[in-house]
Amino acid sequence: MLPADSHVHSEWSWDTGGPNSSAAGRMVATCERARSMGLPALFFTEHLDLEIMARQHSIASVITHLYYAVRSWPESKVGPFEPTQFEDEIRAAMTTITDVGLALEMNTRRLLPWVPRWWAECGGQLVTFGSDAHVPDALAHGFAEAAEVLEGLGFTPGDQPSQPWARR
Numbered sequence: 001m002l003p004a005d006s007h008v009h010s011e012w013s014w015d016t017g018g019p020n021s022s023a024a025g026r027m028v029a030t031c032e033r034a035r036s037m038g039l040p041a042l043f044f045t046e047h048l049d050l051e052i053m054a055r056q057h058s059i060a061s062v063i064t065h066l067y068y069a070v071r072s073w074p075e076s077k078v079g080p081f082e083p084t085q086f087e088d089e090i091r092a093a094m095t096t097i098t099d100v101g102l103a104l105e106m107n108t109r110r111l112l113p114w115v116p117r118w119w120a121e122c123g124g125q126l127v128t129f130g131s132d133a134h135v136p137d138a139l140a141h142g143f144a145e146a147a148e149v150l151e152g153l154g155f156t157p158g159d160q161p162s163q164p165w166a167r168r
Helices: 026-037 049-055 066-071 085-101 112-122 142-152
Strands: 005-008 042-044 104-107 126-130 166-167
Touching: 005 085, 026 042, 085 112, 104 112, 104 142, 112 142, 126 142
Parallel strands: 005 042, 005 126, 104 126
Antiparallel strands: 126 166
16 A cells, blocks of 8 residues: 655645646645545645745744755756765754654655665654655655665554554
8 A cells, every 4th residue: 555645735836836827726636646546645735935924924934855955956066966975964954853753754756765774874763755746647656666765674654554654
C-alpha cells in the first residue's frame, strides 16, 4: 500500500499559477487522481507569499527547506553541489529536529539518498513522504524508490497509511 503524500500543492500555491489560471480546479483533480491510484491520504501544503503576509501582519518569517539550497546551487559558478561541504550544519539541523520529535519529509521530487541516511545517523525516527506535486500527474512520484531507501535504513510504515514511517 502506498503511504500518504504529505506535500502536495493546489492552484492556491503562488507558484502554481493561482486560482484564476488554467490550473483552476487542480485540487479537485489531485483528489480524484489520489482516489484512482489508491493513495490512502494526501496533505495540501500551500506556498504563501510571506513577504505580503509579513507586511500585512507585521510578522517575520523564516523558512528552512533543505532542497532550496540544492535547487538554487550556482553550479556554473562554483561547481556541483557537494553536501559534505555542509555536513556539520545539515546534521546539526537534523539533530535539532530529531530532539523535538519531528519527522523528516522524504521529498521525492529530489530524491537525495544521503538525506535519509544522515537523518537515521542523527537519530531520526520518523519520516513522511512528500512528492511536492504541483500537478495531479506528479502525485506520489518516486514513492517506490523512497520506500526502498527507507526500508534499507530500518524505517517501516505506520499502523495507518496517514502516519509517518518509523524506525523500529
